[in-house]
Structure formats: structure tokens, C-alpha cells
Amino acid sequence: MKSREIVTRFVKASASQGGQQDCVEVAHTADGGRAVRDSKNRDGGTQFHGPEAWDAFLDAVKTGFVS
Template sequence: MHNTDNLTFVKSSHSGGNGACVEVATTADGGRAVRDTKNRDGGTQFYTHDEWAAFVAGVKAGEFDV
């Protein structure tokens, strides 16, 4: 079980003020924690460093473009 008490979550400076954003924090082991700004207590998803790196690489490569 992961604890989010000591994490510092940030959201993109490109996020609008409509509340439809996600926040990301770096975990102690270099992974990432992600949560929804509309429901911060609704749960947090955790990713290892390798999982996050693969996701970022996919975004940069256009794998998620619609």
C-alpha cells in the first residue's frame, strides 16, 4: 500500500481552471503517483519508474494521438 502523505503533487502549467486536471508526484523510488484534481481523495494510481518512462516515451512518439 502506498502512502501519499509526503508527496508533493503538481499539475501542468497548461491546465485550465476548469478542474478537469490530473496531478502528478514523484515517489521516493523514482516512480510517479497520479490523481484526479476533481476527486483527490478518490484514489491515486502509482507507476514504477519504468512504467512512467514508457508512458512518456509513448506520448512523445504520438502513440496516444487521436
């Protein structure tokens, strides 16, 4: 399944740097979407988001609809 093929390494979110307790890591998927996981529990599962859903999420964060 192309949407679940992770094509980059996971990177910790920049907002999670500096000793934050709640950390996420994000990687690119082959279809242009993203894979997201908890940096403290990497074996706990990975969420996959298609490119359209990821773009909508980013737009919502930028406009203040998600905090």
C-alpha cells in the same frame, strides 16, 4: 512499501492549466516513479506507476502513441 511513498508535493499537469475540466496531478515517489490523482477528486484514489512504466508512458506520449 517504497514505491508508494510520495516524496514531493502533487503538481497539476501543465496541460491541465487554463480552465481545463479534466485535470491530473502528479507527484514523485521514493522509487523514482510517479503518483497520479484527479485534481477534482483527490480522495478518489491515487494511481502509482513505477519508474520503468512512467518512462514508457512518457516515451509513448512523445512519439504519438498516446494522446
